[in-house]
Amino acid sequence: MTEPDWVQHAIWWQIYPLGFVGAYPADPPPAAEEHRLRRIVDWLDYTVELGASGLALGPVFASRTHGYDTSDHHRIDPRLGTDDDFDHLVAECRARGLRILLDGVFNHVGTEFDRFREAQEGGDRSWFRTRGRDFVTFEGHGGLITLDHSNPDVVDYTVEVMCHWLSRGADGWRLDAAYAVPDRFWAQVLPRVRERFPQAWFVGEVIHGDYSAIVRDCGFDSLTQYELWKAIWSSLNDTNFHELAWSLTRHNDFMDTFVPMTFIGNHDVTRIASQLDDPEHVEHALTILMTTGGTPSIYAGDESAYRGVKEERFGGDDAVRPEFSSPGEGVGEHGQQVYRTHQHLIGLRRRHPWLHEARTESLRVTNEGLVYAARSGEHMLVVALNIDDAPMPVSLPELGIESGAVIAGSGAPPTEQLTDAVVPPHGWLVIAPR
Incomplete structure (x- = not known):
């Protein structure tokens, strides 16, 4: 593993800046003089109170539309503001001990990228993949022009x-x-960046494939763990914890090579409160996220039960990338309860930083119930999840554990010591063995 030491304590609060500050979609778009990037500063105390240790930003560089059609990697998107606004955000994050993760698009660029406009006008085409006289686009999107990653100039850039x-x-x-x-592109880029910034962390967006091989061949510190994301909501909706147990076994295999970036929501998927059939099970999903190995990321709004469905159409991401007003505004009692649960479980995670590298072992699996142990060295927590309409008894001695104390859970106050516990219907418990 190559990740810096500070990542062990990292819990990201992820935002999509253009949507967050109302810069996209917007007609007319805001001007740089509105300094909308500074609105994020108003949320930094909230980020700290939530328990996060870092701010994961979506695209902030100049683009024409949604930020992933970059026109200038060296300039803050004028709809967000200026370089000074970015520096101000960095300073305010530093004052609160918050890290910053940037979103870099280096597979493709937008049609307003200077070198592409020059190529269209008959200039140098070597920066871009071509097929005959046509430029190759990313997944058929005409506004996203694929770079030629075999070009040394693209590597240097x-x-x-x-x-x-x-x-x-x-x-x-x-x-x-x-x-x-191509893997070889990252294998050329990342060592050169690490040479100058050895404490930097690099996470690749990868949806499927041989995660461990990709990390080894590319040199990433981490990858987005979409397999676990899917298994979490799918197993809860289908009442099939066998799927999650299998995915956690796969997750252990990945942990032998790298620590994945884990999540139950991000700017590219339907929000977890909309994805789950039963709103009570948002707490189960969060419990899994916070008690398994990985570097967790919370997508802004999910901590207050925001809803939003991603659709496969133009503008289909807008519902999951809304504008935010001020902390707490428009959040009802249910949202406040979900927020408090996030605070509690993030706090548990931060008190047990060894969970970053924990492996999970399923101790008991049925369709409706899952009990697993999260372990790292001599440390262990037992997590019991119940999505049945009936209570689920848990006997610790039957699991090979003498006794323990409930340190978190639904409908269950903390205990000094017990040998038997009952997980309420559609409830969950976290138990610290004694």
Whole structure:
């Protein structure tokens, strides 16, 4: 594993800036003089109170539409503000001990990227993949032009951009569409960036494939753990904890090579409160996220039970990328309860930093119930999840554990010591063995 030591304590609060500050979609778009990036500063105390230790930003660089069609990697999107606004955000994060993760799009660029406009006008085409006279686009999107990653100039450019913003205060990069980029490209780029910034963290966006091989061949510190994300909500909806147990076994295999970036929501998927058939099970999903190995990320709004469905159409992401007003505004009692649960479980995670590298072992699995142990060295927690309409008894001695104390759970106050516990219907418990 290559990740920096500070990542063991990292819990990200992820935002999509263009949507968050109402800069996209917006007609007319805001001007740089509105300094909308500074609105994020109003949420930094909230981020700390939630328990997060870092801010994971979506695209902040100049683009024409949604941010992933970059036109200038060296310039803050004028709809968000200016370089000074970015520096202000960095300073305010630093004052609160918050890390910053940037979102880098280096698989493709937008049609307003200077070198692409020059190529269209008959200039150098070597920066871009071509098929005959046509430029190759990313997944058929005409506004996203694929870079030629075999070109040494593209390698040099990517290294320079990443180093530029790390020198301006970023702590790492989420590398968008990393799955579409040749492994050898990252293997050339990342060592050069690490040479200058050895404490930087690099996470590749990968949806499926041989995660461990990708990490080894590319040199990433981490990858987005979409397999676990899918298994969490799917097993809860289908009343099939066998799926989750299998995915946790796979997760253990990944942990032997790297620590994945784990999540139950992000800017590209339906929000967890909308994805789950039973709103009570949001707590189960969060419990799994916070008690398994990984570097957790909370998507802004999920901690207050925001809803939103992603649709496969133009503008289909807008519902999951809304504008935010001020902390707490418009959040009802249910949202406040979900927020308090997030605070509690994030706090539990931070009190047990060994969970970052924990392996999970299923101790008892049925369709409706799952009991697993999270272990690292001599440390262990037992997690019991029940999605049945009936209570679920748990006998610790039958699991090979003498006794324990409930340290978190639904409908169950903390206990000094017990040998038997009952998980309420559609409830959950976290038990610390004694």
